[in-house]
Amino acid sequence: MTATERSIAAAEAHGAHNYHPLPVVVATAEGAWMTDVEGRRYLDMLAGYSALNFGHGNRRLLDAAKAQLERVTLTSRAFHHDRYGEFCTELAALCGKDMVLPMNTGAEAIETAVKTARKWGYRVKGVPDGHAKIIVAANNFHGRTTTIVSFSTDPEARADHGPYTPGFETVPYGDLAALEGAIDAHTVAVLLEPIQGEAGVLIPPSGYLAGVRRLTTERNVLFIADEIQSALGRTGRTFACDHEDVVPDMYVLGKALGGGVVPVSAVVASAEVLGVHRPGEHGSTFGGNPLACAVALEVIALLKTGEFQERATRLGEHLHHELNVLAGTGAIDAVRCRGLWAGIDIAPSRGTAREVSERLMERGVLVKDTHGATIRIAPPLVISKEDLDWGLEQLRAVLAG
Template identity: 85%
Template sequence: MSRTQDAIASAEAHSAHNYHPLPIVVASADGAWMTDVEGRRYLDMLAGYSALNFGHGNRRLIDAARAQLERVTLTSRAFHHDRFAEFCTQLAELCGKEMVLPMNTGAEAIETAVKTARKWGYEVKGVPDGHAKIVVAANNFHGRTTTIVSFSTDHEARDHYGPYTPGFEIVPYGDLTAMERAVTAHTVAVLLEPIQGEAGVLVPPAGYLRGVRELTRERNVLFIADEIQSGLGRTGRTFACEHEGVVPDVYVLGKALGGGVVPVSAVVADRDVLGVFRPGEHGSTFGGNPLACAVALEVIAMLRSGEYQQRAAELGEHLHAELGLLVGGGAVEAVRGRGLWAGVDIVPSRGTGREISEKLMDRGVLVKDTHGSTIRIAPPLVISKEDLDWGLDQLRAVLSE
């Protein structure tokens, strides 16, 4: 039995089967490349679902983490530490907001945003206690906690986890008329992904986000943008909402905020929203820990240069031009996305998304399927044009087989 087979067999025997990973066992990684236990190299075209926007082993991020590891890693929020205020200040400035509530994972941040919206609704808007409603979109993916799957339309994520948390209304993504009908006097927030990643990198119709922003402002409802996957450079802008000139009331951030080094997430909003919390009402032992703040501060500094956003925009234009040439050739039905992020719908007769992903793996390229016939492409923003083209060549070769 090979080292790969042995490691996979052990994982299958001793870990819960909540994932179905490709049969590769990674041992090391650098930039846009990963190396398995057998020494074979693979081009990473997934980037940890955007957690690795700045690549594997980014020297600036590793150095920031190493320096902090030598000083202090955790205090809990029972005490102040010397990186916390700086982190909150700089992240708030990056977002153009006033306050930050740091957490760890994206799902934690979404849960925090839900609690924020409800508390704001009761204490600021004046919704009767227990009647708050949050409007969400079909095919959303915001995480997998019990509350979050309560408003999921994905049966794999939702089924057999009830009873479900009430207080959510689901409308079709991109349908502004349905959104208008759903927003009532008891609505406290609209929660949306500016681009739906897990659903297949679905980009809403032009003007949709602007329409939601206008509607929520008119009706005194919070607009919460889940930028966990779409944010921090992935689409060619710091935030995907910027493509429509939209500034939400609340940003929910995660994944790339931790640079692929540590889990870091945050809810960012103005004082009139996040100011509803008082001591003891919400918290996290690891949220805003010194190590997380040190890494996230370096991420923020890197984003301020604009280098990564520009790179995603320029390489993304090239990526979509090349992928667009595949549509209509008998193997690809459609391509969607923005920046260095694409969903590619494979003609079902040519194979499932899983089968195409496995064939690409055999050629040294790593992507991931979703919803049957779709593969997602989201390489680290540090990928070279030459490596990107090589990866696209492998996709063409697989589709021509």
């Protein structure tokens, strides 16, 4: 057996089958490239679902992590540590907010946002206890905890996990009239992805996010933006909400906040909103640990230069143009792109998205399929134009007919 076959066989025998990965076994990575155990290189066009916005092995992030590893990695929140205050200050400033509540994973941050919205509803808005309602959008993906899958419309994510958590109402994504009709006196929040990533990089109609902001402000409802995948440079702006000059009441952040080095997530909001939490009511042993704060501080410093936002805008325009040209050949049924983030619907005549992903892997390009016909493209923001063009050349070859 080859090293690849041995590794996959061990994973299949002893790892739970909750993923169906492509048959590649990565051993090392740098920048936008990964190398497998056989020494073959692959262009990473997924970037860990945007967790690797700044590339594999980013030297500034690794140096920050190494320096902190030599000092202290964990104290728990039972004590203060010297990186926590700086991290909260810098992230709050990046978001234009007052307070930060750090966690580890995106799902934890969404759970935190849900709990925060409900507490705010009871303690500030005056909703009767046990009646708080949060409105969500169809085709959402916010994580995989029991509460979160309770308001998923994806059968694969939701099935066989009941009984489900009540308190959520689903409306069509992008439909302001439906959202307005769903808001009532017990509504405490609207939870949305500014761009629905897992659903296939679905971009809402122009003006939708601004409309959500207007409605929630008018009705005294919190607007929670799940920017776990879409924030921190991916779409060409620091936040995807920036494309409509919208500032939500709560940002939910994750993935790229840890630079692909450590898991870091956070809820960022005003003091009025996050101030509803009292000691002992919510927490996390690892949330806001020194190592996480050190890496995240370096991520924030990278974003302050604007370099990565500019790269995502410039290369994203090129990516969008090239994908539209390819769509003109009939190989792609639809293209959705914002910054260096694209969803393409493969024409049925060219195979399923999984089949196309496998053929791309054979040519040295790694992407991810979703929902049968869609491929997501999200390379690290450090990718060169030459490498991006090479990846697109492989896609053209695979879809040639």
